[in-house]
Amino acid sequence: xxxxxxxxxxxxxxxxxxxxxxxxxxxxxxxxxxxxxxxxxxxxxxxxxxxxxxxxxxxxxxxxxxxxxxxxxxxxxxxxxxxxxxxxxxxxxxxxxxxxxxxxxxxxxxxxxxxxxxxxxxxxxxxxxxxxxxxxxxxxxxxxxxxxxxxxxxxxxxxxxxxxxxxxxxxxxxxxxxxxxxxxxxxxxxxxxxxxxxxxxxxxxxxxxxxx
Numbered sequence: 001x002x003x004x005x006x007x008x009x010x011x012x013x014x015x016x017x018x019x020x021x022x023x024x025x026x027x028x029x030x031x032x033x034x035x036x037x038x039x040x041x042x043x044x045x046x047x048x049x050x051x052x053x054x055x056x057x058x059x060x061x062x063x064x065x066x067x068x069x070x071x072x073x074x075x076x077x078x079x080x081x082x083x084x085x086x087x088x089x090x091x092x093x094x095x096x097x098x099x100x101x102x103x104x105x106x107x108x109x110x111x112x113x114x115x116x117x118x119x120x121x122x123x124x125x126x127x128x129x130x131x132x133x134x135x136x137x138x139x140x141x142x143x144x145x146x147x148x149x150x151x152x153x154x155x156x157x158x159x160x161x162x163x164x165x166x167x168x169x170x171x172x173x174x175x176x177x178x179x180x181x182x183x184x185x186x187x188x189x190x191x192x193x194x195x196x197x198x199x200x201x202x203x204x205x206x207x208x209x210x211x212x
Contacts, residue, residue: 008077010059064200070184101171104168111173
C-alpha cells in the first residue's frame with residue numbers, strides 16, 4: 001500500500017489514549033414496534049484519540065513531527081492499541097497455540113493471520129494485517145515451526161508463507177503474535193495549547209483505522 005508508512009505512532013503518547021472498535025448497524029423500526037437490524041460492515045473500524053497522552057512539550061514535538069512526516073491525513077501508519085495488541089490476553093506472552101488460522105489442504109502455502117473473538121456459541125474473526133516484527137510464532141498440528149526456516153512472514157500484509165513443508169491436508173495451523181492497527185490521522189489540523197513554559201497540550205488527536 002503506497003500511502004502507508006510502516007512506522008508506529010509514539011508509544012508514550014498512545015499509551016494514554018482513549019478509543020476502541022466501532023460497529024455500524026442500520027436499524028429499521030417497524031410499525032409493530034419490532035426492529036430489523038443489518039450491518040453493512042463485515043469488520044469493525046477502530047477509532048482512537050491520543051490527546052490525553054500529551055503531557056510535555058517533548059510530546060508535542062514528537063506528535064508534530066509525526067503528523068508532518070505523514071503529511072497529515074495522507075499517509076497511514078501503525079498504532080498500538082494497548083487494550084488489544086496480542087493473540088493472547090494482554091498479560092500473557094503470545095504462544096503458537098493461541099489462534100487457529102487455517103486448515104491445510106496439502107497445496108496452499110500462504111495463509112493470512114487472524115484473531116477470533118468468542119463468547120458463548122458466537123464468534124467473530126478479525127483479519128490481522130500488521131503483525132509486529134519478530135513476534136510471530138507458528139505450529140502445525142501442535143508442532144512448532146521456525147521463522148525463516150519453515151516459514152516467512154509478510155509484516156506489511158499479515159500473511160505467513162511456508163517455505164519448507166506445505167501443511168498437509170487436514171493439518172491445523174495455529175499462530176501467536178503481537179500486532180498493530182493500521183490507522184491515519186482523522187483531522188487535518190492539530191490544535192496545540194501551551195500550558196506553561198515546559199508543558200503543552202493537545203485537546204484532541206483523532207486517528208481512525210484504515211483498510212489495507
